[in-house]
Amino acid sequence: IVLTQSPATLSLSPGERATLSCRASQSVGNQLAWYQQRPGQAPRLLIYDASKRVTGIPARFIGSGSGTDFTLTISRLEPEDFAIYYCQQRTNWLFGGGTKVEI
Amino acid sequence: EVQLVESGGGLSLPGGSLRLSCVVSGFTVSRNYMGWVRQAPGKGLEWVSIIYSGGNIFYVESVKGRFTISRDNSKNSVFLQMNSLRAEDTAIYYCAGGPWEFDYWGQGTLVTVSS
Numbered sequence: 597i598v599l600t601q602s603p604a605t606l607s608l609s610p611g612e613r614a615t616l617s618c619r620a621s622q623s624v625g626n627q628l629a630w631y632q633q634r635p636g637q638a639p640r641l642l643i644y645d646a647s648k649r650v651t652g653i654p655a656r657f658i659g660s661g662s663g664t665d666f667t668l669t670i671s672r673l674e675p676e677d678f679a680i681y682y683c684q685q686r687t688n689w690l691f692g693g694g695t696k697v698e699i
Numbered sequence: 700e701v702q703l704v705e706s707g708g709g710l711s712l713p714g715g716s717l718r719l720s721c722v723v724s725g726f727t728v729s730r731n732y733m734g735w736v737r738q739a740p741g742k743g744l745e746w747v748s749i750i751y752s753g754g755n756i757f758y759v760e761s762v763k764g765r766f767t768i769s770r771d772n773s774k775n776s777v778f779l780q781m782n783s784l785r786a787e788d789t790a791i792y793y794c795a796g797g798p799w800e801f802d803y804w805g806q807g808t809l810v811t812v813s814s
Contacts, residue, residue, distance in 0.1 A: 629799065631744075638793055638804040639736075639744060650802070682744050686800055689734070689746040689757070 597622050599683055599692035606697045614670040616695045618683035623663045627686040630659055630668045633694075634679045642681075643668065673697070701725030701803045705794045708808030711784045715812070719779040721794030721805060729772040733796035735779050738807075739789060747792070748779065749800070761787075784812045 598621040608614055618628065626646040631639040641650050643659035646666060656671040670677055678699050683692040707719040719735070734749035748758045748768040756768055767780040777794060789812050795801035 629801070631801070633744075638806050639795075639801075640804065641797075641799070641802050644799045644802075680743075684744075684746075684801070689749055689800070691736075691744040691746060694743045 597624060597685060597687050597690065599685060599690060601681075601683060601692035601695050603695060604693070606695060607699070608673055608697065609699065610673050610675055612673050614668075614673055614677070614697055616668040616670075616681055616697070618661075618666040618668070618692050620664045620666070620685060624685040624687050626662050628659075628661070628666050629684045629686075630657075631682045631684065632677075632679050633682065634676075639682065670697070703794045703796070703803055703805035705792065705805045705808040708792060708810045710811045710813065712814055713785060713812055715784050716780070716782045717784065717810060719781065719792055719794075719808060719810075721777045721779075723775050723777070723794075723796065726797065726803070728770050728775050728777055728796065731796050731798055732800045733768075733770060733777045733794070734801065735768065735777075736793045736795055736801065736804075737788075737790035737810075738793070739787075742790075745790075750777065781810070784810075786812050788812050 602617045628646045630643040633639040647659045658669040702724045735747040765783045770777045791807040793807045794805040
């Protein structure tokens, strides 16, 4: 199962809405996670089971979708949200190629 | 507080070996998924290996037969033995684990394979 993330880069301003897509080559049910990686830092888990937010992750991060099409929405971008986001599925543990959210 | 601390990275000649260690505090390794994820310079994340709580083990195709994941429950630690290293294994190696799969991450250890 291959995960394709789009777009590769998203150029937005603080306060705007970000919509990131992750498409699987075949159904993964809801077995999908989203990670955030800031420059020079390790990734951190934001969303698991497609839509469940990890404790402590702000409510502006919203995961949705099932089957083959998934979306991570950041409702209003804060300065610390500019980073790279990866999706990952549990069927064969592979990651998508990432989406860079830049100012 | 959960902490994962990796060690063992460094410089290796092609064909050489390294053993990475990951000491975990804050949750029990034997009751959770534990794995290794790597990131080549300027590239994305690549899953390398995973060990389930029940002991099932899986590897990405490119490291099969060369890398071995293991755990020591008494030390609450996970290891990655890397043999026959290649230039393309150069990356930061992250230890990660948790109840979902990669809930928690260490800060990573750099492995460089070069002559």
